[in-house]
Amino acid sequence: MTQTLSQMAVEVLTTADGRAKTALSHKYAAAWFAARKAGSEIEIGTATPPIMPSRPDKPELLSPRDVPRRRPGSPQGRIALLHAVAHIELNAVDLHWDIIARFADTPMPVGFYDDWVKAADEESKHFNLVCDCLENLDSHYGALPAHAGMWRAAEDTATDFLGRLAVVPMVLEARGLDVTPGMITVFQKAGETETVSALETIYAEEVGHVAYGSKWFNFLCGRHNLDPKDVFHKLVRKYFHSTLKPPFNEEKRAEAGLPPDFYWPLTEQGSVTEP
Numbered sequence: 001m002t003q004t005l006s007q008m009a010v011e012v013l014t015t016a017d018g019r020a021k022t023a024l025s026h027k028y029a030a031a032w033f034a035a036r037k038a039g040s041e042i043e044i045g046t047a048t049p050p051i052m053p054s055r056p057d058k059p060e061l062l063s064p065r066d067v068p069r070r071r072p073g074s075p076q077g078r079i080a081l082l083h084a085v086a087h088i089e090l091n092a093v094d095l096h097w098d099i100i101a102r103f104a105d106t107p108m109p110v111g112f113y114d115d116w117v118k119a120a121d122e123e124s125k126h127f128n129l130v131c132d133c134l135e136n137l138d139s140h141y142g143a144l145p146a147h148a149g150m151w152r153a154a155e156d157t158a159t160d161f162l163g164r165l166a167v168v169p170m171v172l173e174a175r176g177l178d179v180t181p182g183m184i185t186v187f188q189k190a191g192e193t194e195t196v197s198a199l200e201t202i203y204a205e206e207v208g209h210v211a212y213g214s215k216w217f218n219f220l221c222g223r224h225n226l227d228p229k230d231v232f233h234k235l236v237r238k239y240f241h242s243t244l245k246p247p248f249n250e251e252k253r254a255e256a257g258l259p260p261d262f263y264w265p266l267t268e269q270g271s272v273t274e275p
């Protein structure tokens with residue numbers, strides 16, 4: 001019997017090694033799009049995703065306050081920064097396959113699956129690009145400790161589809177748009193052109209991921225006749241355990257369909273003026 005998309009998602013989630021996980025992710029994305037191009041469709045099906053995805057033995061996962069901070073101006077600091085990005089990208093691969101399997105019981109247009117399969121494939125590419133950069137700097141993913149708790153947003157929203165879309169693409173991935181230009185500058189100053197080009201690829205493609213989030217969030221709100229902005233504020237306050245931190249990349253957020261009145265009221269400043 002041919003595999004359903006949900007079964008493929010669970011297989012990616014339960015593969016521990018980063019390079020193996022991303023290779024499988026790429027293989028299944030290619031299968032999905034080949035079927036779409038041929039005018040057929042892989043069935044979505046249902047499958048139970050694990051509570052936590054499988055991960056390699058290394059990196060050691062530590063509480064954020066125990067992860068040593070290093071100055072970004074030093075070569076060791078740049079390796080630490082890239083290592084943190086690799087960890088985020090691997091988590092993103094799992095997040096995108098998880099949303100496919102986790103909410104497969106909610107009927108969605110096929111375009112929803114096109115978007116998240118494409119995003120999962122891009123995250124796989126991002127992880128490999130960053131791993132290549134780390135290896136060129138004589139390091140590798142797993143050489144340093146990484147943040148535990150990255151999967152918390154997924155666990156908190158495991159039964160709330162709108163909550164997942166609000167917190168993961170529209171808060172966490174949107175935050176990536178705010179911080180990536182500064183990171184690119186750090187590597188430009190160091191003359192590390194390979195890393196600059198990897199980060200530029202990531203930056204360009206992440207706009208799309210935030211856009212998929214706002215597109216499908218708006219779609220689901222419309223299906224239930226809900227006001228997207230109000231629902232977004234309510235869900236982010238419920239599931240995201242902090243205020244949003246400016247400065248925001250307002251231009252790229254706008255490009256991704258995220259208007260200022262979605263995120264400004266969730267800052268420390270904004271939450272004073274709104275009940």
Ligand SMILES: [Fe+2]
Pocket residue numbers: 089092122123126202206
């Ligand atoms: Fe990414």
Ligand SMILES: [Fe+2]
Pocket residue numbers: 092119123173206209
């Ligand atoms: Fe992403």
